[in-house]
Amino acid sequence: MFVRIVKLSFHQKHIPTFLEIFEKKKQFIRASKGCTLLELYQDKNNPDIFFTYSYWNKESDLENYRKSALFKDVWAKTKVFFNDKPLAWSVDKKVSLQ
Structure with missing residues (x-):
């Protein structure tokens, strides 16, 4: 298992639309094979x-x-709202305390 972290920076006026898109698509993304x-x-x-x-x-x-x-x-709909280049990292979780 590994973790994918993506930093997204938006023009403020587009944040409500981004959140709307995320709300509509989040269950489908989460249901993608291998996404836990x-x-x-x-x-x-x-x-x-x-x-x-x-x-x-x-x-x-x-x-x-x-x-x-x-x-x-999802990417086509959201990338037009960015105010900076997105950044992404794939990392291995080493420690998790709960």
């Missing part, structure tokens, strides 16, 4: 910045999602 968790965070100090956290069983699962019609649709 999907979370959306908003920065406390800069509300234009969001982060998605998703957990994937295998890198090939994420790659298959990224090649899917679902991803292409």
